[in-house]
Amino acid sequence: MRMSQNTSTSQALLDHARSVTPGGVNSPVRAFRAVGGTPRFIREAKGPWLTDVDGNRYVDLICSWGPMILGHADPRVMDAVQQAASRGFSFGTPSENEVALATEIVSRVEPVEQVRLVSSGTEATMSAIRLARGATQRSKIVKFAGCYHGHVDALLAFAGSGLATFALPDSAGVPASSAGETIVLPYNDVDALDAAFAEHGDEVAAVITEASPGNMGVVPPVPGFTKALRDITTKHGALLISDEVMTGFRCSAAGWFGHEGQQGETAPDLFTFGKVMGGGFPAAAFGGRRDLMELLAPDGPVYQAGTLAGNPIATAAGLATLQACTPEVYAHLDRVAHTIADAASSELMKAGVPHQVQWASSMFSIFFTDEAVTNYDGAKKQDIHAFARFFDAMLAQGVHLPPSSFEAWFVSASHDDEAVAHIVEALPTAARAAASTDSA
Numbered sequence: 001m002r003m004s005q006n007t008s009t010s011q012a013l014l015d016h017a018r019s020v021t022p023g024g025v026n027s028p029v030r031a032f033r034a035v036g037g038t039p040r041f042i043r044e045a046k047g048p049w050l051t052d053v054d055g056n057r058y059v060d061l062i063c064s065w066g067p068m069i070l071g072h073a074d075p076r077v078m079d080a081v082q083q084a085a086s087r088g089f090s091f092g093t094p095s096e097n098e099v100a101l102a103t104e105i106v107s108r109v110e111p112v113e114q115v116r117l118v119s120s121g122t123e124a125t126m127s128a129i130r131l132a133r134g135a136t137q138r139s140k141i142v143k144f145a146g147c148y149h150g151h152v153d154a155l156l157a158f159a160g161s162g163l164a165t166f167a168l169p170d171s172a173g174v175p176a177s178s179a180g181e182t183i184v185l186p187y188n189d190v191d192a193l194d195a196a197f198a199e200h201g202d203e204v205a206a207v208i209t210e211a212s213p214g215n216m217g218v219v220p221p222v223p224g225f226t227k228a229l230r231d232i233t234t235k236h237g238a239l240l241i242s243d244e245v246m247t248g249f250r251c252s253a254a255g256w257f258g259h260e261g262q263q264g265e266t267a268p269d270l271f272t273f274g275k276v277m278g279g280g281f282p283a284a285a286f287g288g289r290r291d292l293m294e295l296l297a298p299d300g301p302v303y304q305a306g307t308l309a310g311n312p313i314a315t316a317a318g319l320a321t322l323q324a325c326t327p328e329v330y331a332h333l334d335r336v337a338h339t340i341a342d343a344a345s346s347e348l349m350k351a352g353v354p355h356q357v358q359w360a361s362s363m364f365s366i367f368f369t370d371e372a373v374t375n376y377d378g379a380k381k382q383d384i385h386a387f388a389r390f391f392d393a394m395l396a397q398g399v400h401l402p403p404s405s406f407e408a409w410f411v412s413a414s415h416d417d418e419a420v421a422h423i424v425e426a427l428p429t430a431a432r433a434a435a436s437t438d439s440a
């Protein structure tokens, strides 16, 4: 089944990388542990195409896990980056692009009156949690199993399913005292939410949720769930933090909040952003109501800072990216995503492989299961081995999917007819591989 593809240089790099970096990678999912095989070391990328160090080409459906919404090395972003770089790399003083990027975000997402720029989504959620705790003088946080908010100690807790449980740390090194302040609930379960608030409502600083989860695969909120989050937090004096690091500026010009269309009813108190707003560079943000944001240093008592926060090159890239995200771009993303997902679904159906395609605007994932997935327990029921065979066959034919079945597939404005045709051609073989019980 495996087609011949020379990966010897990637393998040699991985072997060497393992001696100087844990697992040979700088972020665990890159190591291909969920799918097996050799992670490809990418030498360069242009538009929708990745080229690895052995010269193999792949259509990219990772898009750097979301940021590359325009495709790789977009000339407009390249130009902005080169111009910014020619004026210096980092000043440690305020600079103009920071204000421009903050203004762009504030103008798009209506409840966001102020933003603070940071360098990663993890920093954004960590800082939003601190701000929520500072604002409410409470310490507990509610999160949902299967939602990922970066590797913040208090948010690495998954816990089991069912009613509110105090989480066990999901990672070694997270003190029980830290995870113990986190209540983990099943996603899309209003009864569990009610029960947790009935018991702990006056201790909860904030509920943090992915606006539409993409980190257990794509599992959108069921109708009314986001509204229930808003209502219960308001009733108990807790804040609602919507993590739009993945969905922000991807699901619409105003992210999932703009896409969902229940705006007034569900407006969160705080948002977090990342990925697309950095255009492939390290830029992220958290923001929200002015009265909350003014609690941050230097105006208020909640400390937060960053040497490279608002970096002039990252902000130039982010600004150029957001400005290029026109309505036509969003329409293109939708079209391309649907073409790919429909073709994949049709081939899987022909091959007799049970699956579900799930959507959040143009973000989608395919679960290898015959039941709709509404929470993390449902996501875990999928056939991860079938996905691994599917992934392997796609990769061998030059299509790079995210190397895990718990991830969204990302498309870009640069995914043109040629790239889509290349994906569609690879699907029948991959679907048959998914159906096969022989090891790929």
Ligand code: PLP
Pocket (backbone or CB within 6 Å): 065, 119, 120, 121, 122, 123, 125, 148, 149, 150, 151, 210, 215, 243, 244, 245, 246, 274, 275, 284
């Ligand atoms: N929040 C969400 C929803 C994410 O998807 C991620 C990363 O994938 C993060 C936070 C953390 O962002 P970063 O990896 O930039 O720290």
